[in-house]
Amino acid sequence: MEVSQKRRVARLKRQARVRKKINGTVECPRLSVFRSAKHIYAQIIEDATGKTLVAASTLSSNVDVSGGGNVEAAKAVGSAIAKKALDQDITNVVFDRNGFLYQGRIQALADAAREAGLKL
Numbered sequence: 696m697e698v699s700q701k702r703r704v705a706r707l708k709r710q711a712r713v714r715k716k717i718n719g720t721v722e723c724p725r726l727s728v729f730r731s732a733k734h735i736y737a738q739i740i741e742d743a744t745g746k747t748l749v750a751a752s753t754l755s756s757n758v759d760v761s762g763g764g765n766v767e768a769a770k771a772v773g774s775a776i777a778k779k780a781l782d783q784d785i786t787n788v789v790f791d792r793n794g795f796l797y798q799g800r801i802q803a804l805a806d807a808a809r810e811a812g813l814k815l
Contacts, residue, residue, distance in 0.1 A: 710794030717791050718742050726776070726788040726808070726815065730800055734763040737776045737804060739788055749783060751776040769800035773807030781812050790815045 696704075719725030719742040729736045736752040751772050753763030758775045760768040780788070788808075795801050809815055 706794040708794075713792065713794065717789055719789060719791075723787045723789055724748055724785060725791045726813070727791040728793055728795065728801055728804055730769075730795060732764055735769050735772055735800055735804060737772055737808075739776065739780055739785060748785065749776060749779045751779060764800075766800055766803045769803040770807040773804035774811040777808040777811030777813040786812070787814045 719740050724739050724741045726739050734753040738750040739748045741748055753760050753768045758771050760771050792801050
């Protein structure tokens with residue numbers, strides 16, 4: 696197994712371990728985050744129906760970022776998804792880090808969402 700494949704398998708194991716405990720309900724949906732090398736994506740999901748209620752990413756037209764793979768871009772995505780969620784009267788969410796370590800861009804996105812008014 697090469698190194699990148701080992702990292703991916705380790706992330707999927709962490710993701711499954713976290714996902715056992717986290718479930719998004721109608722009252723408190725799940726804020727799921729995915730990061731790639733160039734971009735970061737966030738979506739608020741209601742797990743009972745499997746519907747995505749709100750989504751934002753560095754590729755979205757309403758998120759103003761110059762580069763997508765840095766902490767400033769993650770902060771912009773966090774504040775954008777919080778603003779969209781508050782527009783749809785979503786205030787409480789459960790944070791799903793999706794197997795990624797809670798540091799760097801993941802932490803910056805969560806902190807920006809908290810500052811913009813979401814309760815994680």
